[in-house]
Amino acid sequence: MIAEVIVDVAAYPIDRPFDYLVPEALESVIEPGTRVKVPFGPRKVLGYVTMLKDESELALGKIKPIDELIDLDPVISSELLELSRWLAVETLSYEIDALQVMLPAAMRAKYEKFIIVEEPERIEDADFKAFLAGRKRIQLKEVDSAELMKMLKKYVSEGIVTVDTAVGQQTAVKKVRMIRMADEVTLQTLLDSSHSNAKKQAELLRWMLEYAGKTISAKQLMEQSGIQPAVLKTVIERGAAFEELAEVYREPDAPQLKDTAIPEILTDEQQIALDHIATSEDNQKAETFLLHGVTGSGKTEVYLRAIKRVLDKGKEAIVLVPEISLTPQMTSRFKERFGSLVAVMHSALSAGEKYDEWRKIKRGEVKVVIGARSAIFAPFENIGIIILDEEHESTYKQDDTPRYHARDVAIKRAEYYNCPVILGSATPSLESYARASKGVYTMLTLTKRPKDQALPTVTVVDMREELKTGNRSMFSLPLAEAVRIRLEKREQIVLFLNKRGFSSFVLCRDCGTVVECPNCDISLTYHRAHEQLKCHYCGHEERVPLVCPECKSEHIRFFGTGTQKAQEEIAKLFPTARVLRMDVDTTRQKGSHERLLRQFSEGQADILLGTQMIAKGLDFPNITLVGVLAADTTLHLADFRAAEKTFQLMTQVSGRAGRHELPGEVFIQTYSPEHYAIELAKAQHYEPFYTMEMAARRQYGYPPFYFVTLVQFTHEDLLKVADFAEKGARYLKQNLSAGTVVIGPTASAISRVNNRYRYQCLIKYKKEPKLTETLQQLIKYYRTDWIKSGLIMTVDVEPASIY
DNA sequence: AGCACGCCGACT
DNA sequence: GTCGGCGTGCTC
16 A cells, blocks of 8 residues: 655655555554654655555655554545645645644644664763663754764764654643542552551542542542642552543633523524525535625624524534634623534634644534634534634735635635535625625625614814814814713723834934834834834834934934824823723733723723724723724725725724714724725715725726736845846746736835845736646746745735735 | 765865 | 865655
8 A cells, every 4th residue: 555645844846745655554544634754865754644545656666664653543634635735726835834734733743853772782982871871762952062973973874873753743632640549349458458657548548448440630639638649659559549641631711601692683684694594504505605794783693693503403613703803702702602612713822722622623522613714724524604704804814825815715615515604794805795796605784783773973084184273183173072072971982093004113303314124124113111113024123212323313203103102192181081002012911902801891991092903893882982093004005905904994993883872983083084995984885985996996907806916026135136026027927828917026015124125026817827837837946946046935826915 | 845975175 | 084064966
């Protein structure tokens, strides 16, 4: 028997299956999807069995046998194996990367080298003998001196010592020591025969008698009996109990098994949506739905009901949410409804905890997984529904290899299982909305909020006018007044500051110099906490300069409107207001996110001030005012999705106000009130925005009218990168169809990051049968040749952004 | 990728 | 003479 193996080596010429001989002893256990340890050249590596066959094209002498089978059961099902092949092709990535991304990081390969002493009697050097100290198997990393290394090499060449590689995974299954007590008769006999001095032993034996034949963890036993480990050890040696190891799960938080919450009554629209999904599911159709519901229209309740039906039929459900909204508020709703059948996969879990959640899914102990992007690869084998909440979020696209989009993977998996996919959003991506309009997806619409609460009233404030009247603060007069009223009425306020591309920077008022990163072409961001300037692209940090680095002027100060600055200004304008600030700085600590939200929900603060992370999922009854301090910041990004992102953000933030009994009000401050993304966000109607934006996309040839692929080149040398980008562009232009447009090469919007210059080409196409083939060839040139001169080239099919 | 092999310069 | 520099080539 021959096994085709994808080996754990991410390199261009290795990106294909290698044939290995299956030892007879493994023939009955080995399966596609299991991991193996195989010899590869002079070393040992981990690999994934992708196929078993009877014959190989290769001469028998060239085929090496598999060293070791790592898994008894496949870790990758045949469905996921097939999916990984598809993923590798679609995203132009290595098959090994496509396989690895499906498993928790804990299962990545770990290699440990050991030196094995074969003939200890032939070791002569005293130093080496001393180092060995009689041991036969020692970790190679213990050899730390050059002298020992030299001797080791000599012994290896003489065959006296060999080097062996142990192949395993990063994090092991957690095991605890369990103690199984002997039967009553044995214990009694031992007790009777105990030495009269051994009081503690007798005490333990008497304790054990009460639990004869039972099993308990060693830790618990010692806690409950109050006995020292040494006593336990002796008693075990005398045969009073047996030790065994039991697999356990790491428990991230105490399992909360609340009673099933009473579901809300559905609105007519919700019921219609649910019926559609149910019918499709009953008919085993792989149908994709776009659930377009205004903020607060109860999309989650539709999800929960649809999942309930699926579970009742014995099938499983995957729910994807953006990491940022994977809050306790969100997950507890699922846990309340489905109890311990839910696994939560979020980034705050440790590698071991994620691994354990994965194992629960794999073993079928849970039926619902709720998680961020990578949860789309949950190892279920009978999926009944896949849901992507906030489907327009760019976090569903992975920005390093394999550069997949969770939406595409969801649709692919749903095709396999013939089950529905629900894409939910108040502000769908243009791509999805266009597909739904064309009938590729099925459109489901929720226009009303369940208790018929009115949408908040939105006021756009022209900050240029404010400036003219001499108001130079971050707060326009109307917003300041609205805040004051809420503070008086003791209602809560959310203030949103979109930091992206508009954070505080340091500027010299005499010569206009902005302090920039020495490695990147981007201004440094001011951080008050440590009086430091930081680069958000390469991590560079420096002290805030006292004088201008250019003109030596002392008139250098920070500008812009970071959340810290905003907080100071609030303190000045509204000295009585209690403010909670929520941004990357205040939520770095584990659990601080939840803590801040809890404080706010308990009314411990009047104002919640924050960035992106407060735009979603917040649902507190007392919020009646939302203020957007600067709406323009995403508007002027060098990206074709800038308007779309701004519109989505404005709509999402506005949706935080007036979700319950009290009516809501929203103020959007901007320097470009006439921009259609702002104007239409004010109207809070998606369709007019969609129409406008589609016209713009059509005019400039962007998605959804064209597909886009981004090829980016970076190099330390500006001339070289321009040269290679030119070469690449020429190749693409020559080899792609006439209808395809290749833009560039052009310098990227951030033209230098980490001392590497960046150039890019944009490929725009409606239908390009030669795309994959051409890109593969381009990658081949790069991998086999260009890479040697220090170039890095990346290909991103349908990128989330293009700067 | 990572490891061995191989062919030329500065050391005991 | 040998140690070691990193160019080249291969991995079932």
